[in-house]
Amino acid sequence: MLEGLFYRNRRLLILLMALITVAGLSSYYVLPRMEDPVLTQRVARVNTRFPGADATRVESLVSEKLEEELREIDEIKELRTISRSGMSSMTIELRDDVYEVDEVWSRIRDKIDDARVEFPAGAQEPDFEELEVKAYALIVALVWDNPNHVNYAVLRRSAKQLEDRLRAISGTEDIDTFGDPDEEIVVEVQPDKIASLGLSVKQIAQQVESSDAKLTAGQLRGVKSDLLIDVDSELDSLSRIANTPVQFGSEGHSVQLGDIATIHKGVALPLSSLVIADGKPAVTLGMFVRDNVRIDHWSHAAKAALAEFEQSLADDVSVQTLFDQNRYVEARLSGLVWNLVLGGIAVIVVIVFMMGWRNALVVGTALPLSAFMVLAGLRFMDIPIHQMSVTGLIIALGLLIDNAIVVVDEVRAKLHMGMSSEDAVISTVRHLAVPLLGSTLTTVLAFAPIALMPGPAGEFVGSIAISVILAICSSFFLAMTVIPAIAALFADANEDLEHAHWWQVGFSHAGLRDWYQKSLDFLFARPVLGVALGCLLPISGFVVAGSLPEQ
Known part of the structure; x- marks a missing residue:
């Protein structure tokens, strides 16, 4: 019979526990780590320059042409356009239910190219930019330490060299540069x-411009091939x-x-952007990392590259780290993991006090195994480790042991009724399978709306609900397989419940037990009163909810 499979086959039980442990630990070391969840890029900006045109001409000749083309794309939620002298600035926002955005942005680029054909002479090519919705992984500044005249050319070349080194690090997605002035020949x-x-x-x-022609000087025609003549000018x-x-x-x-x-x-004046770090001129670089990269590994590689690069810098230039996301990620995740550990310890202490050390060990086994199964599930669903997913696991901490407590208590009760260990396991699983499944599905349905919430809000908080759902489903699976088998193996069917110490069988007080029994008998005899008392607190909560301040 399947109900007693893991009790009869101890090796299969150990194999399953080892498999869950290995899957969880490997997922912990493989899963990407970041501070916040990754959000889909649903916003872009289109800037079009039209030098010399007033706001009215920009609106009619540029902005309206773009809007006419882009309105044909159904996935666009909103178009916001600002037309001013010499510039058209448009913000494009996609619908919340659009998740495959790359194909949509490609069609939007095509529509922008179609509108470009209708632009008047003098209007420049539109500048399309998808707006990032995630934080920089690292921001560093190249600072000019010499109090004398700043040499932006040296800063610019140093920033370019550093950018090349950082782009070569595996996992680097993009690098933005700020305070990097354009060079010009005067x-x-x-x-x-x-x-x-x-x-x-x-x-x-005009003569200088014609001397810098980018055209070929001529062409030599042959029988089988032609050769272009290019003058190095x-x-x-x-x-x-x-x-x-x-x-x-x-x-x-x-x-x-x-x-x-x-x-x-020299440097083009006036400067288009200016960066000051600690009161000194600087050029800053902001790095993004790919979503599937562990930021701690990438950060260590980037810091090693920075240390090596700093050795080759001129005396007037130094490197300063302005922002390191990995520090915040490690601090945030360490705090969350520590809360998880403290919560687990508190749960075990309570179970030792209420059920005894043997049962506490069995119930405590469900905590790490469930956590490992959640990590494996997150890996399967490509959900990184961040504050939302770990918070979901903390929320589910109290729910993880409910099924295990019920199963362990049922196995112990049946053993004291004189059943054999295998019969106690089989009877417990058969008796509790449907009730625990119903309880699990009820909790899953309660968190499902959060997990299925569309748009950026759902992408941000949805992983909390997903972690909770994975945790309680893992708890139910363990309660039907591993926990009853371990409970039967650890249980002492011959223990004396009346004369045993509290750390063996848990705390029990005759007066409290009798009072609780009388309360149940009283309410069972008056079911209407029992239902009314049970509904009192929920109804009171709904009543006072309207008086809570809204934010």
């Missing part, structure tokens, strides 16, 4: 010299720019640009 012409040559600044700019250095010939006069005379202008490389 050509300052000397007015007296160009005036003597009969040239204007505009003519010189790219203006990629200050010396090449200085040697650029500038023609003047009707006879085609020329002079080098460096003879009539001063050429230097």
Whole structure:
């Protein structure tokens, strides 16, 4: 009979417990860790520049064209557009029931390209950006420590080198840079010299632009193939720019640009963004990690790369860590795990006091085994370890042992009735299977609305309910398989309940027991009163709920 399978086959019992333990521990070390759940990217921004146009022209010639195309996509929940002089800024938000967003964003990009064809001359290409809904894993700053003039070119090159190193770390998803100024090459012409040559600044700019042509110089045609001729004329250095010939006069005379202008490389002013760290100029880098990566492992690799990179920096530049998510994740998860351990210890202490040390050991076995099964379930469902999933396990802590307590008490009672250990296990499982299943399903249905909640709210708190559901289902499975077998193996059928110590069979007080028995007899004789008293507290809760402050 299946009810006594694990009691008769001790090796199968040990194998099942070992399998659950290995699955849970391996999941604990494999599952990604983060502070908060991952939310689907349902918001994007589209910025389109239209230099020289007022807000009315931007609205009619750019914003409305984009809106007409994007309204054809059913998955869009809301379009918010702000048109101002020279700029159209649009925010796109998808519906909460959209989870496969990559395909939707692809179609939105296609619609933006279709609208781009109808833009007037002068309107630039729309800049599409999906907005991240997760925190940076690490934010570091390259700080200029020299109190003298800041060299943004050095900071910029150092930031680029550091970005390349961090991108090479496995698990890095993306890196944002802030305070990184654009570099530019400035050509300052000397007015007296160009005036003597009969040239204007505009003519010189046109000749320099034509010298930096990106087109091929020609083509050689053959019988079987053609060859493109490309002249290496790219203006990629200050010396090449200085040697650029500038023609003047009707006879085609020329002079080098460096003879009539001063050429230097510098930072584009005014600065588009500025970062100050501890009162010093800096360039910061914010790193995102992939959702399937353990942030603690990635953080250790990133810190090692930072330490190595810092050795190669100039004396004027230093590296500062402004934000490290791993510190918060470890502190938060350590606190939650410690609460879980303390809760488990408190539960065991109470069970020792109420049921004795033997039964406490059996019931206590359900706690780690259920936790391991929850971790394995989270791994199967691709749910990381974060504060929501661990909180769900803490919430379920009291529910985990309910089934085990009922089963252990039933097995002990049947053993004291004179049943054999195997018969006690079989009778207990048959007697309690349906009631415990009904209790489990009731709790599952109570938490199901939270687990099935759509949108960002459901993605954030849904893992709490999923952890609870996994925990109580695991508890029911163990109560029907492992717990009755262990209870029968640990139980002492010959123990003297009347003369045993409290730590052997649990605390018992004759006066309290008699009072409780009389109360039950009184209410059973008056069922209407019993039902009324049972409904008193729930009804009172509904009544006073309306007076609670809303937030």
